[in-house]
Amino acid sequence: MQFASRLDNVETSAIRELFKLLGTPGIISFAGGFPDSAMFDVKGLKEAANRALDQEAGGALQYGATEGYEPLRKQLSAFMKTKGVEVDPSGLIVTTGSQQALDLLGKTMISPGDKVIVEGPTFLATIQCFRLYGAHLISAPVDANGVKTDELEKLIAEHKPKFVYLIPTFGNPSGAMLSLERRKKVLEMAVKYQTLIVEDDPYGDLYFGEAPPPSILSLSQSVPGSREFIAHCGSLSKVLSPGLRIGWMIAPAELLAKATMCKQFSDAHTSTFAQATAAQYLQSGRMPATLAHVRKVYGERAQAMGAALQRELGDAISFTQPAGGLFFWARLTGANGKLADANVLAQRAIAQLVAFVPGAPFFAENPDVATLRLSFATANVEKIEEGIARLGKAL
């Protein structure tokens, strides 16, 4: 069949082959990007769904506005306020997961050949989505404090990108948290170079100790002229339920209007039933307890994984203990002649019945084959310890 030429730019995910092996019996997987289903507040969501149907079945089961179900937009506006962001319900649109917000940004902003700066490494689906629209992706390096703003500034000045895409808080896969100082630098650059900054923030609520610095969107409120250059994507996926498919985008009115138009042609609107359920859930006041629960459980797992990696792999691996999110991002050091290619290790690990994702596919440019991503989300502490011991053996 003759497919559209835009598909020529995109390979199916290199890690898909690996995922096929995850069904092997007895395997402990750190490969996925899923939250733990055992963490979903089923009772609260059931009650919310019932209330949505009892109170307004006509609204919850009918077609709805493309921008989103009004009661949910109000709840999301209130939710953002708890995170220091003042946004009118009309200043956000509800999207089918934040993934759709990324797609809408691609659709509205990227013409074939346009340059877009992303972090190296960054979210794989973003790389593929933006490439589908013909983006020429340029990769800005990341360290434990997030994207290196000095390097980012050089790249912006040189390439004059259409926009910059960042996951500043507990990035996938980097796990890194952009420091407050660098967040402020990003805002300065947005104004100085008149460049749109996309802040993808599905993990910001998932912190284990102290709260992270305010989002770039929140900080933009005190940097004159900067807010018009910020698009912010949020999601209920990682803290409440990815199956609900509730995300949102806050952006300048002009961009929001174009994105809404594109959404109309794509899915008309996000499931009204899911939106009404999410609205009821947020209104019920259960969210703070749910957040406290996921923070605690994932925090314990992250702790266990960090300790096990130290114990079992020692100086053969380097990493920064993540302060939130779902991922460890690590690098094989090759110390004492040990293996430094994560692709080879991934194969050996499968033979030892443990899985992770090699890091190379997460780079839009200059892949680092020594890197790997380990999720601590779905295995309990005991499984994490056993799995990392197996990884030690594989190495």
Ligand code: PMP
């Ligand atoms: N952005 C990032 C950085 C992610 O890791 C994910 C989920 N893996 C998404 C966006 C999309 O999430 P959702 O569509 O479920 O909101």
